[in-house]
Amino acid sequence: MVGPGPLGVTARDTWLELPEDTGFGIANLPLGVFSTAGRPPRTGIAIGRHVLDLGGLTGDPVHSTGSLNAFMALGPGAWRGLREQVTDRLTDERYRARIEPHLIPRAGVRLHLPIAVADYVDFYSSEQHAVNVGRIFRPGSPPLTPNWKHLPIGYHGRAGTVDVSGTPVLRPCGQREGPDGEPIFGPSTRLDFEAELGFVVGAPSEPGRPVPVGAFPDHVFGVCLLNDWSARDLQAWEYVPLGPFLGKSFRTSISPWVVPLAALEEARVRPPVRDPRPLPYLRDDEDPWGLDITLEVRLGGETVSRPPAAGLYWTAAQQLAHLTVNGANLRTGDLYGSGTVSGPERNQRGSLLELSWGGTDPLTLADGSARTFLEDGDVVTLTASAPGPGGTRVGFGEVTGQVLPARCCQ
Amino acid sequence: MVGPGPLGVTARDTWLELPEDTGFGIANLPLGVFSTAGRPPRTGIAIGRHVLDLGGLTGDPVHSTGSLNAFMALGPGAWRGLREQVTDRLTDERYRARIEPHLIPRAGVRLHLPIAVADYVDFYSSEQHAVNVGRIFRPGSPPLTPNWKHLPIGYHGRAGTVDVSGTPVLRPCGQREGPDGEPIFGPSTRLDFEAELGFVVGAPSEPGRPVPVGAFPDHVFGVCLLNDWSARDLQAWEYVPLGPFLGKSFRTSISPWVVPLAALEEARVRPPVRDPRPLPYLRDDEDPWGLDITLEVRLGGETVSRPPAAGLYWTAAQQLAHLTVNGANLRTGDLYGSGTVSGPERNQRGSLLELSWGGTDPLTLADGSARTFLEDGDVVTLTASAPGPGGTRVGFGEVTGQVLPARCCQ
Numbered sequence: 001m002v003g004p005g006p007l008g009v010t011a012r013d014t015w016l017e018l019p020e021d022t023g024f025g026i027a028n029l030p031l032g033v034f035s036t037a038g039r040p041p042r043t044g045i046a047i048g049r050h051v052l053d054l055g056g057l058t059g060d061p062v063h064s065t066g067s068l069n070a071f072m073a074l075g076p077g078a079w080r081g082l083r084e085q086v087t088d089r090l091t092d093e094r095y096r097a098r099i100e101p102h103l104i105p106r107a108g109v110r111l112h113l114p115i116a117v118a119d120y121v122d123f124y125s126s127e128q129h130a131v132n133v134g135r136i137f138r139p140g141s142p143p144l145t146p147n148w149k150h151l152p153i154g155y156h157g158r159a160g161t162v163d164v165s166g167t168p169v170l171r172p173c174g175q176r177e178g179p180d181g182e183p184i185f186g187p188s189t190r191l192d193f194e195a196e197l198g199f200v201v202g203a204p205s206e207p208g209r210p211v212p213v214g215a216f217p218d219h220v221f222g223v224c225l226l227n228d229w230s231a232r233d234l235q236a237w238e239y240v241p242l243g244p245f246l247g248k249s250f251r252t253s254i255s256p257w258v259v260p261l262a263a264l265e266e267a268r269v270r271p272p273v274r275d276p277r278p279l280p281y282l283r284d285d286e287d288p289w290g291l292d293i294t295l296e297v298r299l300g301g302e303t304v305s306r307p308p309a310a311g312l313y314w315t316a317a318q319q320l321a322h323l324t325v326n327g328a329n330l331r332t333g334d335l336y337g338s339g340t341v342s343g344p345e346r347n348q349r350g351s352l353l354e355l356s357w358g359g360t361d362p363l364t365l366a367d368g369s370a371r372t373f374l375e376d377g378d379v380v381t382l383t384a385s386a387p388g389p390g391g392t393r394v395g396f397g398e399v400t401g402q403v404l405p406a407r408c409c410q
Numbered sequence: 411m412v413g414p415g416p417l418g419v420t421a422r423d424t425w426l427e428l429p430e431d432t433g434f435g436i437a438n439l440p441l442g443v444f445s446t447a448g449r450p451p452r453t454g455i456a457i458g459r460h461v462l463d464l465g466g467l468t469g470d471p472v473h474s475t476g477s478l479n480a481f482m483a484l485g486p487g488a489w490r491g492l493r494e495q496v497t498d499r500l501t502d503e504r505y506r507a508r509i510e511p512h513l514i515p516r517a518g519v520r521l522h523l524p525i526a527v528a529d530y531v532d533f534y535s536s537e538q539h540a541v542n543v544g545r546i547f548r549p550g551s552p553p554l555t556p557n558w559k560h561l562p563i564g565y566h567g568r569a570g571t572v573d574v575s576g577t578p579v580l581r582p583c584g585q586r587e588g589p590d591g592e593p594i595f596g597p598s599t600r601l602d603f604e605a606e607l608g609f610v611v612g613a614p615s616e617p618g619r620p621v622p623v624g625a626f627p628d629h630v631f632g633v634c635l636l637n638d639w640s641a642r643d644l645q646a647w648e649y650v651p652l653g654p655f656l657g658k659s660f661r662t663s664i665s666p667w668v669v670p671l672a673a674l675e676e677a678r679v680r681p682p683v684r685d686p687r688p689l690p691y692l693r694d695d696e697d698p699w700g701l702d703i704t705l706e707v708r709l710g711g712e713t714v715s716r717p718p719a720a721g722l723y724w725t726a727a728q729q730l731a732h733l734t735v736n737g738a739n740l741r742t743g744d745l746y747g748s749g750t751v752s753g754p755e756r757n758q759r760g761s762l763l764e765l766s767w768g769g770t771d772p773l774t775l776a777d778g779s780a781r782t783f784l785e786d787g788d789v790v791t792l793t794a795s796a797p798g799p800g801g802t803r804v805g806f807g808e809v810t811g812q813v814l815p816a817r818c819c820q
Contacts, residue, residue: 118569118570119568119569119570124652137651138651145650145651146591147585147593147647147648147650150585150592150593151585151593151648153648153651153652153655154652154655155565155566155652155653155654155655156565156566156567156568156655156659157566158529158566158738159528159529159569160528160529160738160739160740160741160744161617161738161739170617170618170737172736172737173620173735173736173737174735174736175557175560175561175689181556182560183557183560183561183689185689185690185691207571207580207661208580208817209817210583231736234736237557238557238561238563239651239652239653240555240557240651241547241548241555241563241649241650241653242534242563242564242565242649242653242654243565243649243651243652243653243654244565244652244653245563245564245565245566246732246733246735246736246738247736249566249733249736249738250736250737250738251617251737276592279585279593279595280595281595322656323656323659325583325584325656326582326583326584326641326644326656326657326659326660327580327582327583327660327661327817328568328570328571328656328659328660329570329571330570331570334570407618407619407737
């Protein structure tokens with residue numbers, strides 16, 4: 001899809017000089033929280049090589065709280081209003097003198113966790129990923145459990161260990177199953193990444209009032225990148241019968257910039273055909289929210305995978321409808337992950353578990369080294385890109401993290 | 411155990427007239443958040459028939475934030491200091507005139523959710539409960555999974571739907587498996603309670619620094635009652651492979667009073683013998699934290715069970731050590747449940763799932779009616795009692811909730 005977006009602007013309309021290939025063009029306007037030396041964190045918008053300092057520009061205390069929550073809680077009207085106002089200021093040359101003092105080079109700012117995470121849920125909505133994991137973890141059984149095509153499977157993760165890109169990832173310690181079926185304690189030997197999208201809830205909902213599929217944009221403010229670091233050996237030993245716990249709870253990393261849903265209109269695509277047809281509360285035929293976002297996974301600088309989110313079986317709108325259908329309410333700052341994004345090709349798999357097929361088929365890197373799982377010192381970086389208006393691209397920045405050696409005390 | 415507790419006081423030492431059988435004696439001093447007409451919520455201590463208004467008495471803003479979090483975050487030194495000071499004021503007749511204006515009849519106050527819940531984790535640490543559930547849910551398989559005696563199994567639940575006693579429980583809607591293996595959508599037909607203890611984290615910990623078993627009282631402020639309402643039909647259909655989700659996330663209820671760990675010294679008992687011997691990070695031989703707390707479950711006013719927490723296989727100190735052994739940090743306001751408490755006798759089972767053996771053996775109530783699972787209008791109330799100093803009892807107040815009809819919109 002090309003042509004002007006819903007706001008009728010293209011990357012060329014701003015008076016600000018933008019790098020040719022920027023993912024942070026005038027039609028993106030992702031929000032984040034940043035700080036500069038000696039000043040407290042405040043809200044900003046990434047534009048080209050700059051951050052527009054909303055705290056400084058507007059003087060509105062809602063942009064000086066150190067997280068996006070207060071602004072997100074104002075709801076979709078306020079989100080639209082800010083977007084229109086900022087678009088206006090950055091496209092009308094007359095505002096230039098007033099705006100320029102509040103444009104700060106991105107290279108000099110520190111980026112913070114953009115949201116105060118309320119509840120964190122992780123879904124499992126890539127059919128290819130679920131099939132791969134089923135084959136690796138439960139060989140001999142049907143790879144998909146009987147419920148998989150009837151509901152977006154998900155579980156609650158640990159909100160308190162979600163942190164921003166750049167936070168080091170300490171290799172976790174824990175129990176894994178030894179060769180004799182008895183547990184062994186020590187550093188995880190099968191540390192992995194999971195390439196995901198994260199969806200950020202801005203506007204809360206009432207207890208007992210499910211959010212229908214169509215109300216997705218009334219509640220979800222935007223999208224970030226999410227790496228759900230996973231210790232496969234801890235997970236395999238602990239996860240029956242109550243699901244993943246310590247194998248996931250040590251760290252989840254998200255990108256510092258939250259791309260507003262409004263920036264992703266051009267990226268909307270029809271999701272795969274769902275067969276069997278979902279129950280009515282999960283039907284999205286009239287207003288589907290598939291998103292043509294292509295992720296990229298770099299391991300030590302080398303691209304090892306390009307997982308395509310357009311192929312996700314369950315969309316984020318369906319995930320939200322499912323999450324609330326039992327009457328559970330949403331809070332500002334709720335975060336939910338798409339689940340690992342994997343495509344049908346080997347170089348589209350979103351985890352090392354899949355890329356090395358459970359460690360049996362190591363991945364060879366350009367420097368000649370091989371990887372089954374992550375080694376101490378490894379740096380994993382996720383980026384992503386989606387179509388924007390007028391042939392532009394919408395970028396998501398990155399979420400990166402380096403694995404540090406375990407500190408087990410036993 | 412009888413005799414004076416660690417503070418050397420008994421129920422008779424206060425100048426305040428206490429009901430003979432109060433669970434809120436001078437050696438308990440549980441903290442909660444209350445309000446009176448036209449005034450904002452503040453921190454109080456339950457004593458006999460009264461609430462001691464800490465916000466009003468001390469003027470300290472830490473007691474006027476509407477949750478215990480700010481005070482709990484000050485750590486064990488502050489917890490001890492407050493306890494000593496309040497004990498002093500309530501036992502020394504000379505303070506009477508100064509204190510009495512801040513004693514408010516409990517009957518006239520509104521009680522609020524005492525903590526801002528950070529992360530909520532629920533464990534599964536009663537062997538009898540796990541065996542019962544295994545037999546009911548997975549007949550033909552060994553009732554305990556191979557990991558059960560090696561680690562306290564747990565999972566993260568939804569923090570945003572934890573609310574205080576008295577909050578109505580709307581029957582949840584969702585998917586359950588139909589007779590042909592296809593899902594049916596509708597109100598849960600197998601709604602249940604789970605009688606548990608809740609442990610409240612006061613002092614946070616650092617990422618990457620596991621909390622050893624012995625550091626339990628440095629981080630956990632106190633204990634409340636917890637009802638982990640559960641929709642068994644939703645749970646049974648959804649929980650493979652990632653654990654409980656919508657079957658639990660609609661509501662969790664806790665009691666308004668948090669009993670400080672310091673009030674439970676007389677209740678400490680040795681937990682059951684663990685065989686096989688746990689891994690070193692879970693060993694507690696020198697300083698075990700079994701707690702002789704007996705719960706009571708009332709259904710429509712009739713006592714249907716008295717689950718004994720003293721028999722829990724894994725203690726709250728072991729649960730905390732396990733929760734953090736992978737490097738996950740604690741935050742003030744983290745809440746974790748013991749898991750359903752069930753004893754070996756039928757009238758010690760902590761859920762209707764067990765009391766009615768999966769619905770096959772209905773429970774007959776005094777009015778002649780029978781229950782397999784909860785019906786609309788049912789009121790479930792948990793109370794508990796533990797030994798205190800000098801033959802007194804430490805009470806926990808209650809957590810109660812009434813089931814209201816579902817509001818499915820499909």
